[in-house]
Amino acid sequence: MYFNNEYNNLHDHHLQISKYDFNKIILNRDKSDNYILEDKYIYLDFSRNLIDSQTLPLLEKFLISKNFIKFRENIFSGQIVNATENKSADHIALRNSENTIFSGKVNLINDIKKTLNKIQELTNIVHNKTETESLAGNIKHIVHIGIGGSDLGPRLVVDALQEFKISSAPEVLFISSVDPYELNRILNKVDLKTTLFILVSKSFKTPEILSIANFFITTLKKQNINFKKHFLLVSANPEAYKIIDTFSENVLNFPDTIGGRFSLWSAVGLSISISIGFENFKELLNGASEMDHHFLNNPPLNNMPVILALLEFWYTNFYNSQFYNVSPYTERLKLLPMFLEQLQMESNGKTLDLYGNQITYSTTSAVFGTTGTNCQHSYFQALHQGSHFFHCDLIGLLRAPDYEQNKSNYTFLFASILAQAQTMIFGYKSNEKEIVDKHKSIDGNKPCNLIFIKKWSPASLGNLLAMYEHKTVALGALWQINSFDQWGVERGKKSCSQIETCIKNDDICSSLIDPLSEKCIRLYKYLK
Numbered sequence: 001m002y003f004n005n006e007y008n009n010l011h012d013h014h015l016q017i018s019k020y021d022f023n024k025i026i027l028n029r030d031k032s033d034n035y036i037l038e039d040k041y042i043y044l045d046f047s048r049n050l051i052d053s054q055t056l057p058l059l060e061k062f063l064i065s066k067n068f069i070k071f072r073e074n075i076f077s078g079q080i081v082n083a084t085e086n087k088s089a090d091h092i093a094l095r096n097s098e099n100t101i102f103s104g105k106v107n108l109i110n111d112i113k114k115t116l117n118k119i120q121e122l123t124n125i126v127h128n129k130t131e132t133e134s135l136a137g138n139i140k141h142i143v144h145i146g147i148g149g150s151d152l153g154p155r156l157v158v159d160a161l162q163e164f165k166i167s168s169a170p171e172v173l174f175i176s177s178v179d180p181y182e183l184n185r186i187l188n189k190v191d192l193k194t195t196l197f198i199l200v201s202k203s204f205k206t207p208e209i210l211s212i213a214n215f216f217i218t219t220l221k222k223q224n225i226n227f228k229k230h231f232l233l234v235s236a237n238p239e240a241y242k243i244i245d246t247f248s249e250n251v252l253n254f255p256d257t258i259g260g261r262f263s264l265w266s267a268v269g270l271s272i273s274i275s276i277g278f279e280n281f282k283e284l285l286n287g288a289s290e291m292d293h294h295f296l297n298n299p300p301l302n303n304m305p306v307i308l309a310l311l312e313f314w315y316t317n318f319y320n321s322q323f324y325n326v327s328p329y330t331e332r333l334k335l336l337p338m339f340l341e342q343l344q345m346e347s348n349g350k351t352l353d354l355y356g357n358q359i360t361y362s363t364t365s366a367v368f369g370t371t372g373t374n375c376q377h378s379y380f381q382a383l384h385q386g387s388h389f390f391h392c393d394l395i396g397l398l399r400a401p402d403y404e405q406n407k408s409n410y411t412f413l414f415a416s417i418l419a420q421a422q423t424m425i426f427g428y429k430s431n432e433k434e435i436v437d438k439h440k441s442i443d444g445n446k447p448c449n450l451i452f453i454k455k456w457s458p459a460s461l462g463n464l465l466a467m468y469e470h471k472t473v474a475l476g477a478l479w480q481i482n483s484f485d486q487w488g489v490e491r492g493k494k495s496c497s498q499i500e501t502c503i504k505n506d507d508i509c510s511s512l513i514d515p516l517s518e519k520c521i522r523l524y525k526y527l528k
Helices: 005-017 021-027 055-065 067-078 106-127 148-158 180-187 207-222 241-245 267-276 279-297 306-319 334-346 380-386 404-426 456-477 487-504 515-526
Strands: 037-040 042-045 140-145 172-176 195-200 229-235 251-253 325-329 366-368 391-397 448-451
Touching: 005 055, 005 279, 021 207, 042 306, 042 456, 055 067, 055 306, 055 456, 067 279, 067 456, 106 172, 106 251, 106 279, 140 148, 140 207, 140 267, 148 172, 148 195, 148 229, 148 267, 148 334, 148 391, 148 456, 172 180, 172 267, 172 448, 172 456, 195 207, 195 267, 207 241, 207 487, 229 241, 229 267, 241 404, 279 306, 279 456, 306 391, 325 334, 334 366, 334 456, 380 404, 404 456, 448 456, 487 515
Parallel strands: 140 172, 140 195, 195 229, 229 251, 325 366, 325 391, 391 448
Antiparallel strands: 037 042, 042 448
């Protein structure tokens, strides 16, 4: 039963401390390290939260009552944790192929090692501009074609690690849309004779991916270019090369037990390796692996992903928070909020629990964000003075490769994070000697975590992304949902296919289409 004694204890505790003014409690909070966790790469300060000394221990007891410890062990031992698809969730194995803490699947580890070798081989071929029997040479552009997790992860990492781009590497472009405007924008940027397309699809049945591929294949054929030598395929479908009709040597596989939003560590990350080099790609994996060790081996209250999950659960289920803001104070991470939108909302946007019961409590919040300091001049007004409750992560970078040359700028960004965090939790009130319009008053009591990346590198980025992955999975345990399926996405794909067929066949298909959609179809078909 979900609402057990541990939950009731949390409920009673919330009733008690919801009366507190945390402005004063946090201001007088001791300066010990009770609210700080860190590893080699990340410093987490969670002192600005609406909690007291009893809150996290009570949350921990609830988490453990939901069989979290065994669930965590099952993930790392390759057991079935995705019950609706009867699959394990093996993304951790992807970054632990050398000094593995992932046990129970020797064949899987061996396959991952073979794929890593192929990623390294292809990376070197592209960097050396070598032509082979199955691949064109002198590649100057990579076009990565993917959607959802096959796009957002690699796109984020390639963009974030531009400082680590190999000088001999081609420019990497990303496309996920069938919009002709976007297709032609990419086409106008490249010379097809020196362009290599990396086509990523887990099933190779995703219509958007096949449509984009067909657009470029058709264009290549029109220019009498052998398209087969310009396509690499990344898929969990061993028959993918037959669907696209290309060389079997140009296919990289990843396990069917890897969800798209957890897949950047696999062959899906080939474009990352080509951009920053294989050694840096391995550093990305190593940083993630260190977070894997942290997540597996540390108890909940000394565990960064778990602490973040417990706090989000606390606000979502006891403070009715529907909004979760992530504001990175570095343009390197400008795509992180979009990545986390998918990671958390696709994973945990569920209405049935693990046992098929209808959920009567809140699960995921709406994730949103953009980079600082621009966010301070847009939606932070609503965060400071709006009527909705929210919880927030502010992410800062303490040392970047260009820190010494631009120390004053980085100091300003660091000061901005502290200023916003101070305003969120403490608010602003005028004193007796100051005449201030009441409209300028800020109540405060808005919680936020400060997450500082100590030094920018591929490893620190891998560490950060793995932390958020584990946080998402820990939330799934708290909410007793399957974080590894996404049937809502699948339903949308099927409906789209039905509607598209009706439009193309000049048939409204009343039995399949609702009357509201039928009106829109008529508008689309017959607009002059």
